[in-house]
Amino acid sequence: MTASPLRRGPGAPPPVRAVHLGLGSFFRAHQAWYTDRAGEPWGIAAFTGRRPDLATALTTQDGLYTLVTRGPDGDRFEVVRSVVRAHAAADSDAWLALLADPAVRVLTTTVTEAGYHRRPAGGLDTDHPQVAADLAALRRDPRAPVGSVPARIVAGLLARRAADAGPLALVPCDNLPDNGAALTEVVLALAAGVDPTLPDWVAAQVTTATTMVDRITPEPTAADRDTVRAATGTEDLAPVVTEPFSEWVVSGRFPGGRPAWEDAGAVLTDDVAPFEQRKLWLLNGGHSLLAYVGSVRGHATVAEAAADEWCLALLHGWWDVCTPHLSVSPEEVAAYCAALVQRFANPRIRHSLAQIATDGSQKLPVRLLPVLRWERTAGRLPESAVTVLAAWLLHLRGAGAPVKDVRADEFRALAAGELAEAAPRVLSALDPALADDRELLGAVRDRAADLSGRR
The missing domain is CATH 3.40.50.720 (NAD(P)-binding Rossmann-like Domain)
Structure with a gap:
């Protein structure tokens, strides 16, 4: 016909x-x-x-x-x-x-x-x-x-x-x-x-x-x-x-x-703020986590990364970190996250990790850094946030999804060379305050080495 x-x-x-x-x-x-x-x-x-x-x-x-x-x-x-x-x-x-x-x-x-x-x-x-x-x-x-x-x-x-x-x-x-x-x-x-x-x-x-x-x-x-x-x-x-x-x-x-x-x-x-924070940190932040960590681990779509038990555990860890900083109730957060697991796992929606990984230099400052700053002020170093930053660093160095970013040339150059030197350069360009946090820098460098199999 x-x-x-x-x-x-x-x-x-x-x-x-x-x-x-x-x-x-x-x-x-x-x-x-x-x-x-x-x-x-x-x-x-x-x-x-x-x-x-x-x-x-x-x-x-x-x-x-x-x-x-x-x-x-x-x-x-x-x-x-x-x-x-x-x-x-x-x-x-x-x-x-x-x-x-x-x-x-x-x-x-x-x-x-x-x-x-x-x-x-x-x-x-x-x-x-x-x-x-x-x-x-x-x-x-x-x-x-x-x-x-x-x-x-x-x-x-x-x-x-x-x-x-x-x-x-x-x-x-x-x-x-x-x-x-x-x-x-x-x-x-x-x-x-x-x-x-x-x-x-x-x-x-x-x-x-x-x-x-x-x-x-x-x-x-x-x-x-x-x-x-x-x-x-x-x-x-x-x-x-x-x-x-x-x-x-x-x-x-x-x-x-x-x-x-x-x-x-x-x-x-x-x-709008309560809805906005919930969505930016839980859904969008979760998407960025899966985009960088999942693609470094060889996955191509959100559904594939969400089916990876290690990625899923990391995702739940990130949501646990975010929950105390949200202005909605923990019960509402739990229900929203449970729905997100189902949405992310939908195998019939082929949501490319490469698509989500685009413009990380613009997305991470609003999806990840606000919660990370509050955690560091409280003296905590959340493993999930460290892992996202480490995976993003490796992404800039050629691992996982291809780099497509409005600041791609700048960040690729900063990420080149020895990992120990690249980490502070990249994090400083993302947010100058990160370069002064020696504990965070060391954790990101070590996690990047672990993810890349260099330790």
């Missing part, structure tokens, strides 16, 4: 009322899915972060795609209809036109931790070549094409101010602590550098929500297209596979309105 193309039927698609930056699998399994299920139709115009391929594929099928929810007992297929326009990152004119449109009231982002161009201690990294180039370009011409996320947002805000298009809510959906404040900080810093009058307009017209997002979404494969074709009879160029579990916690004001995400199961709250 010949598969039919995925196309919208008769009738107009929902009007574009939201713009998204970071068109990828997670956005389509999460924010777009919630918006699709939120009742009153809100169409989304979504832009890629870099490459145009996905935008091209989605454009040929009117923005539609199949979401495959892959549970232990089988697959569920649904067509998500909320994305009505897909654009490549280079389509600067479309970006500016949409953000100048009064009908658009929400801008969401999924650009990963590295996309915000923050310094390790916070604040906009104005020394980054792309950020510096974008600043210069927008000073010359507010409609100039730019590449960094903060500059793209500022360019859109300049266009919105010029059009007097009304209020806009920014909604970051990446794994950063207090991601609303983090986004506000870099946007205002770049805005002030471009036009000193812009921050006052932003303060009056733009709000920023803070969110916590959670849904395991592996990179799609060619086999996923085959699965969709066989099950639905449609030829989908861009399906998404995800797990049954999903959570979205949102705090913020939306003066221009928003989709009724709570109707789709999102939690609206005044305080």
